[in-house]
Amino acid sequence: MTDAIPVVSFEKFLTGTRADQEQVAKQVYDAFSTVGFIYLKDTGISQARVDEIFELAKTFFALPLDQKLGYKLSSASTNQGYTADGAEGINDHKECYEHRRFANPLCPPSTVLPGFEETLDGFYSECLTLALRVLKCLAMVLRLGDDFFEDITTRADPQLRLIHYPPLHREVIDSQGHARIMPHTDFGLCTLLFQDGTGGLEIDPGHDDKFVAAPPIEGTVLVNIADLLQRYTNGRVRSTRHRVVKPADDKFAGDLLPSRYSIPFFVHPDPETTIDPITLTEGEVKLYEPVNAGEWRNWNTANNYKIKDDTPEGGKVFQKMGVVEVA
Numbered sequence: 380m381t382d383a384i385p386v387v388s389f390e391k392f393l394t395g396t397r398a399d400q401e402q403v404a405k406q407v408y409d410a411f412s413t414v415g416f417i418y419l420k421d422t423g424i425s426q427a428r429v430d431e432i433f434e435l436a437k438t439f440f441a442l443p444l445d446q447k448l449g450y451k452l453s454s455a456s457t458n459q460g461y462t463a464d465g466a467e468g469i470n471d472h473k474e475c476y477e478h479r480r481f482a483n484p485l486c487p488p489s490t491v492l493p494g495f496e497e498t499l500d501g502f503y504s505e506c507l508t509l510a511l512r513v514l515k516c517l518a519m520v521l522r523l524g525d526d527f528f529e530d531i532t533t534r535a536d537p538q539l540r541l542i543h544y545p546p547l548h549r550e551v552i553d554s555q556g557h558a559r560i561m562p563h564t565d566f567g568l569c570t571l572l573f574q575d576g577t578g579g580l581e582i583d584p585g586h587d588d589k590f591v592a593a594p595p596i597e598g599t600v601l602v603n604i605a606d607l608l609q610r611y612t613n614g615r616v617r618s619t620r621h622r623v624v625k626p627a628d629d630k631f632a633g634d635l636l637p638s639r640y641s642i643p644f645f646v647h648p649d650p651e652t653t654i655d656p657i658t659l660t661e662g663e664v665k666l667y668e669p670v671n672a673g674e675w676r677n678w679n680t681a682n683n684y685k686i687k688d689d690t691p692e693g694g695k696v697f698q699k700m701g702v703v704e705v706a
Contacts, residue, residue: 383414383582383584383591384410384414384416384417384418384582384593384601385406385409385410385414385417385418386417386418386420386596386599387403387406387407387410387417387418387419387420388403388419388420388421389403389419389420389421389422389423389512390421391403392404392512392516393421393422393423393512400519401519401520403516404515404516404517404519404520405520407419407513407516407517407520408516408517408520408521408616411517411604411616411617412615412616412617413584413617414582414584414617414619415582415584415603415604415616415617415618415619416582416593416601416602416603416604416619416621417601417602417603418596418599418600418601418602419509419513419599419600419601419602420596420598420599422509422600423505423508423509424505424506424509424600426597426598428502428505429573429642431498432498432499432502432541432573432642433573433575433640433642435492435495435498435499435541436476436541436542436543436640436642437543437640438492438495439476439487439492439495439541440474440476440541440543442487442491442492444463446491447461447463447474448461448463450476450485450486450487451463451485452466452477452485452684455677455678455680455681455684456677456680457479457482457484458477458479458538458676458677458680459477459478459479459482459483459484459485459486459538460476460477460484460485460486461474461475461476461477461485462474462475462476462477462684464545466684467683467684470557470558470561471558471559471560471561472544472545472547472551472552472557472558472559473542473543473544473545473559473560473623474542474543474545475540475541475542475543476540476541477538477539477540478499478500478503478538478539478540478541479536479537479538479539480503480507480535480536480537481536483496486499499539502539503537503539503644506537506539506571506644507535507537507644507646509571509600510537510569510571510644510646511528511529511532513569513571513602514527514528514532514568514569514646515528515529517608517612517616521612521615521657521659522659523657528568528648531648531649531652532646532648532649533649534649534650534651535646535647535648535649536647536650537567537644537645537646537647538644538645538647539642539643539644539645540642540643540644540645541640541642542640542641542642542643543638543639543640544559544577544579544623544638544639544640544641545638546635546636546637546638547559547635547636548634548635548636549625549634549635549636550634552624552625552636553625558622558623558624559579559622559623559624559625559639560622560623561622562583562590562620562621562622563620563621563622564605564606564618564619564620564621565603565605565606565618565645566605566606566607566675566676566679567605567606567607567608567645567646567647567648567676568605568607568608568611568646568647568648569602569603569604569605569608569646570602570603570605570643570644570645570646571600571601571602571643571644571646572600572601572602572603572641572642572643572644573600573601573641573642573643574595574601574641575595575639575640575641576595576597577595577626577637577638577639577640578592578594578595578626578627578630578639579623579624579625579626579639580592580593580594580595580601580621580622580623580641581593581621581622581623581624582603582619582620582621583619583620583621583622584619586619586620590622590624592627593621603618603619603621604616604617604618604619605618605645605646606618607647607648607654607670607672607675610654610656610666610667610670611654611655611656611657612656612657613656613657613658613659613663613665613666613667614656614666614667623639623641626639647672647676648672649672649673650671650672650673650676651671651672651673652671652672652673653669653670653671653672654669654670654671654672654675655669656669
């Protein structure tokens, strides 16, 4: 089942006729409504550009730990800056840097990393453009109006994350309950993911612990649905569990697993957006209760990083709803 995730060219959506766009949009929707993931190629973001960002990430993570901790993420609502290995759980093995759209007070200055902020800002803009085009595919298929998702993302502040998985002994990753990232779903609208060539990402299409590989494919971006979009579409598209484990044994046979880098771009709607499930047929039952997008994001961020939810409600509404922690 290594071919469980379709590979689709996005070129005709960018350059083709309306009929071409609708054909690509249908392919995108079909993937999201079944497996929840899709590989997109010919997206307008070049592999050379992605490689540049990976090199930038390596430069940042090579800084001394005490220097990186000077940019430590500490606020659920800001959700920007550096998190060290273990910050999202002692059984996860990674370190991260979060970059945002409007303000990055915990970004290394040019005196430390020349061009770091400007380069990430440019790549961020490219990712946001692509993400909105992917969401437009869903709006077209569901007949919501092409601009449906643009209308709820005018003030959206997605999160560009640089991730470094440090070298790790196999005995650690083989221990029960350990992974480079434990099984989880993303909690926003959707995610763009750029992988290096290391491998180890797996998805669980049936949420039955039958994980299949989602290997890196050069020249593609892997896109997946997240929890808010599953709720918003009333379950028409699927937020699928995934994890990062060790690479395949036939690729790395030694005791020490190599470093792995990845770059996800987490898309969230405007914080004031009410995510109230969309019904498209008469008598259709809403599967989920409405939630406020900003409160939902802050609550999940606070849970993930084990920091205080600094919003007025502090996630109480979700506790009352019986929503489980999304890690």
